[in-house]
Amino acid sequence: MSLVAGRGPLSVDPAGWFSSPLPTEVVFVEPHPRRIQAILNGRAVIDTEHALLVHRPGHALSYAFPAEEVAALPHDTVCEAPGYVHVPWGAVDVWLEEGRTLVHYPPNPYHRVDCRPTRRGLRVTMAGVVLVDTGDTVIVFETSLAPRLYVNPTLVRTELLRRSETASYCNYKGEATYWSTVIDDTVYADAAWSYEDTPPETLPIRGFLSFDETRVDVIAELPGG
Numbered sequence: 707m708s709l710v711a712g713r714g715p716l717s718v719d720p721a722g723w724f725s726s727p728l729p730t731e732v733v734f735v736e737p738h739p740r741r742i743q744a745i746l747n748g749r750a751v752i753d754t755e756h757a758l759l760v761h762r763p764g765h766a767l768s769y770a771f772p773a774e775e776v777a778a779l780p781h782d783t784v785c786e787a788p789g790y791v792h793v794p795w796g797a798v799d800v801w802l803e804e805g806r807t808l809v810h811y812p813p814n815p816y817h818r819v820d821c822r823p824t825r826r827g828l829r830v831t832m833a834g835v836v837l838v839d840t841g842d843t844v845i846v847f848e849t850s851l852a853p854r855l856y857v858n859p860t861l862v863r864t865e866l867l868r869r870s871e872t873a874s875y876c877n878y879k880g881e882a883t884y885w886s887t888v889i890d891d892t893v894y895a896d897a898a899w900s901y902e903d904t905p906p907e908t909l910p911i912r913g914f915l916s917f918d919e920t921r922v923d924v925i926a927e928l929p930g931g
Contacts, residue, residue: 709814710762713850714849716761718763733760733786734761743801754772770790776791779797782794795810809875814849817849818847819908820846821844821845821908823843826843827839828924828926832922833889833892833894837866837917840857840861843856844856845928848878855916855927857915866888867885868887869885870896878905880903882899882900883899883900883902885897894922899918901913
C-alpha cells in the first residue's frame with residue numbers, strides 16, 4: 707500500500723513533494739502481469755494473468771479484473787478502468803499470487819524492505835531491568851514506515867520473555883509472533899515481536915526481535931534521532 711498509505715507519494719501526508727501539485731484524489735492504475743487466483747469452496751473462480759492494480763488514496767491496494775473473468779462473484783465497476791471490476795476481498799476463501807497465499811491485500815510492487823546489519827545501538831529496559839543492550843543489530847528500512855532495529859535473541863534476556871497469544875500478518879515479513887515480558891511475576895503484554903518464517907526478502911530478520919517503544923523503554927540509535 708506504499709503509494710497511497712503511510713507517507714507514500716499519493717498519500718495525504720507524503721514524505722516528499724512533487725514539483726507541480728497533483729490533482730486531488732488521483733487514482734493510479736497499472737497492469738499486473740502475475741497469475742492471480744481466487745479460490746472459493748475449493749475451486750478456482752478467478753485464474754488470470756490480466757489483472758490490474760488500483761492505487762486509490764484512502765483505500766487498500768486492490769485488484770481489478772476483466773469483467774468476463776469474474777463469473778457470478780460480487781463485484782463493483784472500476785470507473786478508472788473501463789471493462790474491469792473489483793471483487794471484494796472477502797468474497798472468496800483464498801487469494802493466491804503466483805502460488806503464494808495472500809492476507810488482507812495484494813503485495814505492492816512499490817513496497818520495499820531492506821534489512822541491513824548495523825552497529826546502531828539498542829537498549830531496552832522494563833521496570834528497571836535491562837532486556838538488551840547491544841550495538842549488534844539489523845536495521846529495517848520499509849517503505850512508508852519509520853526505520854526499526856531488530857536484534858538476535860541470543861543478545862536478549864529471553865528468559866524474561868513469554869510468547870503471547872497475539873498474532874498479526876504482513877505480506878512482506880510474514881506472520882508475527884508476539885512476546886510479553888515477565889518481571890517479578892508481573893506480565894507486560896506484547897513488548898516485542900518476531901517473524902519466525904519470513905519470505906526471502908526479509909531472511910536477515912528471521913527469528914530476530916524488535917521491541918515496542920510504547921510498551922517498554924527503548925533507546926534506539928536510528929536515523930534522525
